[in-house]
Amino acid sequence: MYVWLKSYRGEGEKDIGGRSLVKPVKVGLLGLGTVGTGVVRIVEGNQEDLSSQVGSPIVIEKIAVKNTEKDRVIAVDRAKLTEDPWEVIRHPDIDVIVEVMGGIDQTKEYILEALERGKHIVTANKDLMALHGSEILAKAQEKQCDVFYEASVAGGIPIIRTLIEGFSSDRITRIMGIVNGTTNFILTKMSQEGASYEEVLAEAQALGYAETDPTSDVEGLDAARKMAILGTLGFRTNVELKDVTVKGITSVTREDITYAKRLGYEMKLLGIADRRDDEITISVQPTMVRQNHPIASVNGVFNAVYVHGEAVGETMFYGAGAGELPTATSVVADIVAVIKNLKLGVNGLKAIVPYKQKRLQSDEHIMSKNFILLHVDDKAGVLAQITQIFAEYEVSLASVVQQPNEHNPDAEIIIVTHNASKASMDKVLKHFESLAVIRRIKSVYRVEG
Ligand SMILES: NC(=O)C1=CN([C@@H]2O[C@H](COP(=O)(O)OP(=O)(O)OC[C@H]3O[C@@H](n4cnc5c(N)ncnc54)[C@H](OP(=O)(O)O)[C@@H]3O)[C@@H](O)[C@H]2O)C=CC1
């Protein structure tokens, strides 16, 4: 303990040349793309601060990349690069493996082997953690190793640590958030600048926000994986990806965004995890958020996670959800946490093992307000037929507006419901499909606030 405190204050032993005798902690990096580059920049740029916090220099010893010949935006010692991740995993001097290369099955093999060898893991990989987190964390516990994954959800926001530590005393009832930077960037630009979907997606890719395959961003899968992680931590039960209902933003049109604004809402891809009486429900879907809700003003690549606890009430966490340096701060903070645990000899003791039996809400219990845009025959009695169907399934309406359509001979009916069960809404929409006066169900969105 004495040595630890001495080195913590930067007073470690020195050799006769004044060089520190404190053994550096060696880190192996898998990946040197957007996030990996940020990790190198922060470890090198903040070395003095970092080493004084952990009591040892932090050295990036070896880096696995796909192509060692590729030009890099930072100067790296070429001798450290390898195209063989096993060389990093099996390196005898490396204590901490930082996985920022992505991938699922092969990457899981690397991580499990690294744990088998007693190495600690820091990863930004939500795909891996959402699908195989429980197996990886069980292995880590068996081997008394740390697996930290703060960067995997909401890039630079320390939300995982907050759920594990900050809310350990409370019972969380709701986690609601914008947890994908790419889609928030796209929706913001479509809403504020009238930009086209394709051009903004290309910009998000160029800025390093999007996944290698951006389908997982725009189809909502990336957000769903993050919500599975947050739900598991928040509700202390094993939320799996298949428990999350997912709809992405590919069908959101500029027209939908315009309607949302006109009614006082912003369109956001929202992840919502709710718990009532120990039954949970989790979804990711484009949602019209009332403009006076703080989440409505979260724009661009920013993310925000709103957490409601029984005791604490409402809280909200905001910051960059993707991008090189914001994401890398979370990765490097995890490295610091691993090394602090190393010094204290407590690695592997902080893993959160979900202990509650999972109970999912039935469609009768999943409640939301809804926006529905219908194109209908422009003739007498149509509105009455439609409102009659809502009444039949006991869905109460907050507002109904009928107006001529600017672009075709149909009329438009815009409906906002009060809270209604998913079961009732599904019945209403099914009934609409068979109603001759309804030309098309143009859009249906969840409404918040
Ligand atoms: N970008 C972001 O804002 C965020 C990303 N993440 C997650 O972080 C991880 C990394 O993302 P990001 O940095 O954007 O990805 P990039 O595509 O920018 O970088 C991936 C890196 O991994 C290397 N790599 C890929 N496959 C292999 C392989 N089989 N063997 C060796 N090296 C390999 C690539 O090598 P090479 O350079 O030679 O091509 C590259 O250096 C992903 O899991 C992502 O989901 C999490 C939060 C935010």
Ligand SMILES: N[C@@H](CC=O)C(=O)O
């Ligand atoms: N593609 C992701 C990157 C961070 O997780 C996003 O856009 O949020």
Ligand code: NA
């Ligand atoms: Na985070």
